[in-house]
Amino acid sequence: xxxxxxxxxxxxxxxxxxxxxxxxxxxxxxxxxxxxxxxxxxxxxxxxxxxxxxxxxxxxxxxxxxxxxxxxxxxxxxxxxxxxxxxxxxxxxxxxxxxxxxxxxxxxxxxxxxxxxxxxxxxxxxxxxxxxxxxxxxxxxxxxxxxxxxxxxxxxxxxxxxxxxxxxxxxxxxxxxxxxxxxxxxxxxxxxxxxxxxxxxxxxxxxxxxxxxxxxxxxxxxxxxxxxxxxxxxxxxxxxxxxxxxxxxxxxxxxxxxxxxxxxxxxxxxxxxxxxxxxxxxxxxxxxxxxxxxxxxxxxxxxxxxxxxxxxxxxxxxxxxxxxxxxxxxxxxxxxxxxxxx
Amino acid sequence: xxxxxxxxxxxxxxxxxxxxxxxxxxxxxxxxxxxxxxxxxxxxxxxxxxxxxxxxxxxxxxxxxxxxxxxxxxxxxxxxxxxxxxxxxxxxxxxxxxxxxxxxxxxxxxxxxxxxxxxxxxxxxxxxxxxxxxxxxxxxxxxxxxxxxxxxxxxxxxxxxxxxxxxxxxxxxxxxxxxxxxxxxxxxxxxxxxxxxxxxxxxxxxxxxxxxxxxxxxxxxxxxxxxxxxxxxxxxxxxxxxxxxxxxxxxxxxxxxxxxxxxxxxxxxxxxxxxxxxxxxxxxxxxxxxxxxxxxxxxxxxxxxxxxxxxxxxxxxxxxxxxxxxxxxxxxxxxxxxxxxx
Numbered sequence: 001x002x003x004x005x006x007x008x009x010x011x012x013x014x015x016x017x018x019x020x021x022x023x024x025x026x027x028x029x030x031x032x033x034x035x036x037x038x039x040x041x042x043x044x045x046x047x048x049x050x051x052x053x054x055x056x057x058x059x060x061x062x063x064x065x066x067x068x069x070x071x072x073x074x075x076x077x078x079x080x081x082x083x084x085x086x087x088x089x090x091x092x093x094x095x096x097x098x099x100x101x102x103x104x105x106x107x108x109x110x111x112x113x114x115x116x117x118x119x120x121x122x123x124x125x126x127x128x129x130x131x132x133x134x135x136x137x138x139x140x141x142x143x144x145x146x147x148x149x150x151x152x153x154x155x156x157x158x159x160x161x162x163x164x165x166x167x168x169x170x171x172x173x174x175x176x177x178x179x180x181x182x183x184x185x186x187x188x189x190x191x192x193x194x195x196x197x198x199x200x201x202x203x204x205x206x207x208x209x210x211x212x213x214x215x216x217x218x219x220x221x222x223x224x225x226x227x228x229x230x231x232x233x234x235x236x237x238x239x240x241x242x243x244x245x246x247x248x249x250x251x252x253x254x255x256x257x258x259x260x261x262x263x264x265x266x267x268x269x270x271x272x273x274x275x276x277x278x279x280x281x282x283x284x285x286x287x288x289x290x291x292x293x294x295x296x297x298x299x300x301x302x303x304x305x306x307x308x309x310x311x312x313x314x315x316x317x318x319x320x321x322x323x324x325x326x327x328x329x330x331x332x333x334x335x336x337x338x339x340x341x342x
Numbered sequence: 343x344x345x346x347x348x349x350x351x352x353x354x355x356x357x358x359x360x361x362x363x364x365x366x367x368x369x370x371x372x373x374x375x376x377x378x379x380x381x382x383x384x385x386x387x388x389x390x391x392x393x394x395x396x397x398x399x400x401x402x403x404x405x406x407x408x409x410x411x412x413x414x415x416x417x418x419x420x421x422x423x424x425x426x427x428x429x430x431x432x433x434x435x436x437x438x439x440x441x442x443x444x445x446x447x448x449x450x451x452x453x454x455x456x457x458x459x460x461x462x463x464x465x466x467x468x469x470x471x472x473x474x475x476x477x478x479x480x481x482x483x484x485x486x487x488x489x490x491x492x493x494x495x496x497x498x499x500x501x502x503x504x505x506x507x508x509x510x511x512x513x514x515x516x517x518x519x520x521x522x523x524x525x526x527x528x529x530x531x532x533x534x535x536x537x538x539x540x541x542x543x544x545x546x547x548x549x550x551x552x553x554x555x556x557x558x559x560x561x562x563x564x565x566x567x568x569x570x571x572x573x574x575x576x577x578x579x580x581x582x583x584x585x586x587x588x589x590x591x592x593x594x595x596x597x598x599x600x601x602x603x604x605x606x607x608x609x610x611x612x613x614x615x616x617x618x619x620x621x622x623x624x625x626x627x628x629x630x631x632x633x634x635x636x637x638x639x640x641x642x643x644x645x646x647x648x649x650x651x652x653x654x655x656x657x658x659x660x661x662x663x664x665x666x667x668x669x670x671x672x673x674x675x676x677x678x679x680x681x682x683x684x
């Protein structure tokens with residue numbers, strides 16, 4: 001195919017799909033990397049609980065169990081980007097410079113006792129427990145009126161920003177609606193007002209209609225390569241039934257999500273040889289705060305997985321355009337074929 | 343200082359300035375790296391002109407000179423993200439999927455015959471010639487109505503996306519106003535309508551008033567670390583006198599720009615040991631196109647330099663927030679002190 005520009009329906013951005021710049025999807029298969037092993041003791045392994053900051057939650061610790069008996073722990077980040085005790089005061093230093101105290105929460109979810117595990121390698125039940133803790137933490141933090149948005153994210157691999165190998169995810173609660181969330185909210189609000197339908201639901205419908213870009217599907221969930229993928233093999237997982245708030249997900253659906261997420265990550269892992277990636281959950285902001293009426297009608301929570309295979313350079317920083325050398329159609333085919341190969 | 347959130351006045355974004363996550367600016371000093379030398383012959387060195395694509399412009403070639411006599415060349419990118427011959431037709435595939443043919447231009451500016459040179463190491467006269475070609479290319483491409491915006495950018499170092507060592511910059515002409523340009527235009531339009539002043543001019547004024555975050559100044563230009571810097575040591579160079587269109591810069595000012603740009607890059611190079619960086623020029627869109635009346639009053643062209651010292655991880659992708667571990671005040675002090683040290 002010749003290169004083309006695709007409009008990102010969730011923002012004001014455009015994507016350049018430019019397959020001519022790269023030869024084939026196989027160019028993105030990663031070299032096998034040894035696990036980083038710094039020789040230092042891992043602060044997330046059982047027995048090293050004193051190396052972590054305050055424990056916020058644990059799962060699987062028996063009553064009267066020792067502190068090193070657990071399946072999963074949530075701890076405060078030792079180097080928090082934001083802190084609960086900071087104050088939420090807007091200072092207008094002048095007409096161009098405005099600041100707020102760095103109020104927020106920054107937590108680490110230690111997903112397992114298995115140092116060498118990964119989100120794809122866990123059993124559906126183990127992954128379910130992790131997702132259950134995500135749900136619980138968002139629900140809990142949204143009780144604090146100051147936290148307008150909770151971003152759950154997972155960095156896998158050094159290139160993707162992970163400084164520790166032991167499987168973990170993080171969350172940061174922030175006192176304003178983040179830019180990217182705001183863009184998605186505005187775009188889906190506009191679409192809803194124009195067409196009286198959810199932008200995300202319609203996106204799922206359009207992909208299913210022509211059965212393109214879909215890599216995995218269950219009764220209630222779908223995993224696909226978005227039409228305007230910013231990155232090679234960018235993958236989204238969405239509930240098929242409209243739902244705006246991830247923390248309201250039912251346990252039955254959470255079990256199904258665990259399954260499709262495991263399958264999706266396994267496909268990426270097999271096809272691209274364990275690529276570094278970022279995973280983020282986009283959900284609706286704290287309802288104690290949001291001024292968007294009817295947001296439950298037009299916003300649709302989802303998971304975005306971004307394999308870190310290409311670098312972001314001056315053009316992308318300068319413009320907000322992304323150049324994607326692999327079309328999502330080709331990426332989906334390659335992922336599906338890898339199922340056959342493995 | 344404790345962490346704080348700063349509003350980016352040029353977009354809807356926020357920056358978390360979080361100095362507690364890093365110890366000190368010296369943590370960002372780069373390890374000395376050998377120049378990449380793949381053993382292949384450099385396609386940008388004199389004598390290898392056949393290795394490059396179509397020559398669009400050359401500087402310094404004598405009349406009847408051979409093709410390898412030049413000071414500077416502009417060539418088409420061999421793997422163009424966009425192409426002039428593609429067609430500019432908007433296709434609405436459905437209500438969520440829209441595309442345009444990949445029409446545009448993608449050029450490489452080979453800045454010098456010196457394989458081991460760098461933008462900071464060139465003489466003011468050599469750098470002047472490069473800036474002069476930037477000006478000329480923007481002016482020329484803006485004669486084509488299809489090109490709504492020209493992004494000039496420079497990637498230095500592998501981490502910053504440069505695949506070749508030989509000093510070069512690039513430009514891409516695109517058929518829509520890019521997201522980041524649009525954000526700056528909208529924000530500065532809003533500021534102008536509210537306060538009857540240019541947002542950028544006011545930013546310069548506020549920094550000068552308290553003499554903070556400024557790292558370099560000449561009669562008509564200023565280099566500073568923006569209040570809401572997204573990245574450690576993010577540096578902007580701006581004309582002090584209001585001007586919206588880079589390609590209208592007078593030659594006298596271009597000479598002064600060459601000087602301050604050289605000094606600024608030398609400071610970054612000395613302080614951080616030759617860091618990888620991206621440089622972008624933000625100018626106003628093609629006036630044959632823009633629907634913004636009075637844009638010459640409220641938009642202000644400038645150069646953004648982004649040293650690539652920290653990685654972008656899930657939180658940043660998920661939210662559009664940036665976590666900057668070095669405050670711009672501290673960064674400016676460190677850069678100024680490095681002048682004393684060197």
